[in-house]
Amino acid sequence: MSEKKANVEAETASAQHYFTLHDNVNGKSYDLPVLEGSEGPRVIDIRTLYRDAGVFTFDPGFTSTASCESGITYIDGENGILRHRGYSIEDLAENSDYLDVCYLLLHGELPSPEEKGDFDQTITSHTMLHEQLNYLYRGFRRDAHPMAVMVGVVGALSAFYHDSTDISDPRQRMTAAHRLIAKMPTIGAYSYKYCMGQPFVYPSNSLSYSENLLKMMFAVPTEEYEVNPVLARAMDRILILHADHEQNASTSTVRLAGSSGANPFACIAAGIASLWGPAHGGANEAVLKMLEEIGSKDQIPNYIKRAKDVKDDYRLMGFGHRVYKNYDPRAKVMRKTCHDVLGELGINDPLLEVAMELERIAVEDDYFVERKLYPNVDFYSGIILKALRLPTNMFTVIFAIARTVGWIAHWKEMMSEGSTKIGRPRQLYVGETERKFTAVDVRESKQSRGWSWLWGGNG
Ligand code: SDX
Numbered sequence: 001m002s003e004k005k006a007n008v009e010a011e012t013a014s015a016q017h018y019f020t021l022h023d024n025v026n027g028k029s030y031d032l033p034v035l036e037g038s039e040g041p042r043v044i045d046i047r048t049l050y051r052d053a054g055v056f057t058f059d060p061g062f063t064s065t066a067s068c069e070s071g072i073t074y075i076d077g078e079n080g081i082l083r084h085r086g087y088s089i090e091d092l093a094e095n096s097d098y099l100d101v102c103y104l105l106l107h108g109e110l111p112s113p114e115e116k117g118d119f120d121q122t123i124t125s126h127t128m129l130h131e132q133l134n135y136l137y138r139g140f141r142r143d144a145h146p147m148a149v150m151v152g153v154v155g156a157l158s159a160f161y162h163d164s165t166d167i168s169d170p171r172q173r174m175t176a177a178h179r180l181i182a183k184m185p186t187i188g189a190y191s192y193k194y195c196m197g198q199p200f201v202y203p204s205n206s207l208s209y210s211e212n213l214l215k216m217m218f219a220v221p222t223e224e225y226e227v228n229p230v231l232a233r234a235m236d237r238i239l240i241l242h243a244d245h246e247q248n249a250s251t252s253t254v255r256l257a258g259s260s261g262a263n264p265f266a267c268i269a270a271g272i273a274s275l276w277g278p279a280h281g282g283a284n285e286a287v288l289k290m291l292e293e294i295g296s297k298d299q300i301p302n303y304i305k306r307a308k309d310v311k312d313d314y315r316l317m318g319f320g321h322r323v324y325k326n327y328d329p330r331a332k333v334m335r336k337t338c339h340d341v342l343g344e345l346g347i348n349d350p351l352l353e354v355a356m357e358l359e360r361i362a363v364e365d366d367y368f369v370e371r372k373l374y375p376n377v378d379f380y381s382g383i384i385l386k387a388l389r390l391p392t393n394m395f396t397v398i399f400a401i402a403r404t405v406g407w408i409a410h411w412k413e414m415m416s417e418g419s420t421k422i423g424r425p426r427q428l429y430v431g432e433t434e435r436k437f438t439a440v441d442v443r444e445s446k447q448s449r450g451w452s453w454l455w456g457g458n459g
Contacts, residue, residue, distance in 0.1 A: 019044045023053065040074060041066075056426045063322070066247075067423075068255065072105055072409055073246045080326035084244060085109070093333045098239040098402070099123060099209055102181055105244055105409040106174075120209075126182035127203035127212065129190070130160045137194045146191035146397045147276045153187050154180075155269035165263040167415055176264040177408045184401040185209065189216030192394050210236040213401070218389065230344040231388055235398075237337050238381060241330040242399050244406025246323070250274040250281065254407040255414055259423040264411060271407045272400050278317070281378075281403070284395040287318035288382035291351045291358075300358050308367040318379030319362060325372035334380040341387050352383050 015033035022029045030053050033045045043066045046057055059065045074083045082089040085104050092101055096110070103111040103119050111119055136156055140149050157179070158165055164176035190200050193216075201219045203212045211227040214235060219225035245251070253274040257267040275281035294303050306314040321328055342349060359375050362368045385395050414420055 015045075017042075021049075021053070028053070037069070038071075038074075040076065050426075056428070058428055061322075062247075062252075067252060068247065068414065070247070070410065070413060071108070072413060073244045073406070075246050075323050077321070077323035077325050080324060080329050082245070082329050089241065089329050090333060093237050093240050096240065097208070097210075098236050098243070101240050101243050102405040105405050106177060106412065122178050123182045123209065124203075124205050126179050127186055127205075129183060129186055133157075133160060134190070134200060137190060140194065142195060142197055144195065145393050146188070146195055147272070147282075147393070147400070149191040149194065150187055150397055150400060151269055151272050151276075153191070154184075154272055155266060157183070157265035158263045161265070165265070167258075167261060167263065170416070173264065173412055173415055177405075177412055180264065180268055180404050180408055184404045185213040186216060188394075188397045188401050189213060191397060192217050192391075195393075208232065208236075210239065214388070217394075228344075231341065234337055234341045234384060235388065237333070238384060238398065239402040241333055241377060241381075242402035244403070244409065247410075248280070249277070250403065251407055251410050254411050256423040258411045258414055259420050261420075261422075264408065267411055268404060268407055271403070275400055275403060276396055281396045281399040283317050283376070283378035284382045284385070284399060285392045287355075287378050288351070288386060288392045288395065290317045291354050291382075294354055294358070296350070297354055297357045300354070300361055303358075304361060304365060308365075316358070316362060316373075318375055318382075319368070320371070320373040321376045324374065324376065327374045328376040330377040331375040331379055334377060334384065335375075338380045338384050338387075341384050345387055347387050349383060349387065351386070355380065355383060 015035065017034040017036075018031040019034060020029050020031050030049070032049065034042050035045050036042045050056060057065075072085065074086075075081065084092060084101065085108050087104065087110070092104075096104075099120050100110060100116065102123070103109075103115065133153065133156065136153055137149065140152070161176070161179060164172045164179060166172045186203055193200050199221060201216045201221075203216060207215060207227065211232045214227055214232055215225050247255070250271040254267045254271040257270040258264070262270075278286045290303070294300060303314075303316070306312050307316045307319075338352060341347075342352060359379070363374060368374075381399075382392065382395055385398060386392070390398065
């Protein structure tokens with residue numbers, strides 16, 4: 001852990017830099033300490049603001065709010081920089097494997113050869129599911145979305161692994177982290193097999209993490225399955241690129257769930273649910289559907305026009321990012337991996353042509369340039385996953401498998417800080433002020449407002 005982290009409280013007490021807030025109504029001023037991290041924007045410590053000034057800050061979507069201090073991932077959105085514990089994503093994607101990155105995110109350092117051997121062996125030894133869990137799948141319809149199945153099964157893990165739910169015990173916290181990292185590929189692959197109506201394929205301890213994931217998804221009992229090393233490497237790189245990304249929506253969901261003392265399995269299930277949204281991890285599935293809908297390059301102008309139309313809420317999926325106002329560095333690596341995989345498989349996917357032409361046009365268009373909308377991590381990943389023969393409804397499952405280590409690393413960081421305060425944001429109340437109850441027989445009769453009024457429509 002960086003020295004900086006341990007000194008935040010001390011820095012608040014002895015801050016030399018303040019933002020002074022002046023209330024021109026009551027004429028009072030409030031000095032708010034400014035805290036500095038290892039790099040990136042400084043923060044104004046507003047923890048005493050409500051106590052001293054009786055006001056809240058207002059920041060829907062948290063566009064200007066730091067929710068915590070963390071030493072795991074650093075993003076510089078203006079310059080398209082992403083680093084995990086100081087290592088650039090480009091370096092990690094090129095030179096490490098996914099379990100190296102898991103160890104790095106969990107422990108803060110890349111593993112030594114001995115540490116790598118032990119960690120890989122530990123993860124491998126946790127890849128099977130409790131046999132009773134396999135029966136849980138039978139409660140779902142065969143045509144259920146695999147993400148719906150994954151949310152349910154991961155939430156159920158706390159009904160099976162009671163010896164790793166005591167969040168006050170660091171050893172149990174680490175065991176839960178190992179179990180989640182190890183079992184997510186099995187849970188995801190079984191979700192896929194169940195929806196396909198094929199038998200589950202057990203993990204093999206002789207295979208690497210990514211080789212196992214491919215085998216559990218695509219092997220069938222009727223024939224030998226040989227893992228293609230190029231595809232396994234591509235999958236491993238996809239997992240690395242999706243491993244963690246600071247305080248994104250699903251990671252913040254995991255932190256908020258964890259702040260109440262919920263067990264780690266329940267917290268990760270909450271993160272999976274949040275990731276599923278098309279504005280977040282569900283975007284990779286949405287990108288493929290968008291490219292298939294566009295169909296050919298000559299249709300691109302029509303979709304660009306729709307995306308720019310303020311009256312149309314249509315958006316180019318895979319474009320834009322809350323933090324990156326430059327190229328998402330992961331998208332660059334993903335695009336190269338896309339070419340490698342399609343080249344290796346000899347696939348000439350017209351959707352890649354459409355994607356590249358869409359990117360070329362969009363990044364030159366004023367609407368996108370002014371709003372700093374560039375391709376993000378989801379723009380190319382779907383094309384690779386399609387080339388790996390995954391159905392689109394499995395794309396976010398792969399994202400969830402990869403991001404589990406990021407979620408659990410943030411949860412572990414928060415839990416190891418000792419007394420975690422429960423997350424409890426406030427609000428700007430704009431509802432009715434106090435009014436007296438009236439019995440139904442004296443209330444003015446009104447023409448029925450109709451159903452749309454009941455569900456919040458404008459009826
Ligand atoms: C991920 O946070 C993370 O780190 C997430 C993630 C991770 O690793 O965890 O990186 C993974 O979720 C990547 C993002 C995947 N989502 C998509 O690709 C969906 C399409 N993109 C968006 O809907 C949007 O760009 C967001 C949600 C990603 C970001 O939205 P913001 O930051 O709230 O930006 P905004 O909605 O305020 O948009 C700013 C402007 C608006 O126009 P104006 O009102 O200023 O006129 O840009 C426009 C938006 O209409 N805009 C788009 C657009 N994205 C934003 N217009 C067309 N197409 C788009 N994709």
